Amino acid sequence: MSVLLLDVGNSRVKWRLTTLSGERYYGDSDAADIALQTWVEQPQRVMVSSVREQADLHTQLELIFGQRLQWLKEPLPSSPQFQHCYPEPRRLGVDRWLAMLGGRVQQSGDLLVVDAGTALTIDLFSGDNQHQGGYIVPGLRMAQNALFTGTDRVRPYQDEQNEQDTAPGKNTLNCVAAGVLRQNLALVQSLLDEYPEHQPLITGGDGQLLAGRLGLSYSPDLIFDGMDSLCAGSSIV
Template identity: 40%
Template sequence: MNCPCLQIDLGNSSAKWRLVDDGQVLARGRYGRDDPASREALLGVAPVPVAIWVSSVADAEHESQLVTMLGERWGVEPWFARTPAHCAGLSNSYAEPQRMGVDRWLAMLGARARCADRLCVVDAGSALTIDLVDAGGRHEGGYIIPGARLMERALLLDTGRVRFEQDPQYDLAPGTSTAQAVRHGIALAQAGAVQQALAQAGEPAPALFFCGGDGALLRDLLGEPGEFAADLVFEGLQVMAAEQGTQ
């Protein structure tokens, strides 16, 4: 890559982005559709990026809004990664490959580029996803679980008496207040899910990769096994773009 490429990881409500040139990350940030300052930061990141690559789990309307915004600013048509059956030695286990979230697929591609052995990708964001890939590149399957903040939101919405003003950290020790009991219980559920998934996976034990907004925290809760790779989705986006000859 010899010219700036804008890479965007688009979610349902916000996006992460980074600007890359010749393998170097020049800038990064977050964009929210209802946040004018973040919009200006994104649109002011480069005079004209040569390419715009997008990983998106948003709906068609939000994708269209992004395309229009980027087109009006730079006149560049974004390339959207879509989940295929095979790419760069990775094989999808889904009968309908396009139904797998492309962020999960790209995170596995990114991990696969780092490790040729059996591996497990733990993406801790709005959802906690856990995906296993064997040494031959075959997706063995995975799990999708509500993420920590989604768990907390559901508990507070559906349980009228569970209310607290404190803001304790996530921890695995038993809580001695309602606030601690909620946060520590969620931490226990998240860490326990990963531990159970790994126990279910059997041998050989997979190399562990963590990503997502809560990935580093979850890795710490588990005693720091494996590697935290914040840009794993972006790394997979680069692998897929190169495989497909995208410029």
């Protein structure tokens, strides 16, 4: 079956199209442009996960794909595949839930799932599929923007380059960029140290940068793999 998966985040929409012959195509865009996209093959099934309301996008995709569309805005209740720890499971971000389900496709045992997106989330998921809780902090871009908008003189000077380095900054932008990078790295490292038996998996827009710095591999498809596992076991959807 050809399947189109869309991951609607707070910054952008990422998609993966798997064709009938199993080839995979990837892309990302603004929510506003997704409905204008031409697909190499008409998907037989379309699954969207969204951490935003996006009513316009929902309506547009319904017009295009009709019955083929499935829109996921919150996690499903507890199941053998995933047991919630939130008293209100619907409040858990659907992307965090999917990243843990996707992690399970790749690995058995205890997992430490890191999604370095607009927000940086870190979740602990036990080998017997119990969500053990997690952390939410601003991601790299959001943390930088908090400083640029919340102070007068910490500014993104156009003549300064973000070196994506942890060395002490020698201009404003580098002090901010290196500082927030170190902050995110230190948070993830503290959890790697505290939970050495949990296998780390890192995804998200800044995941490659963090994974490289921490000597870990990058898993770009965790959320898509989680969606795929839902499609495969469609009885639980």
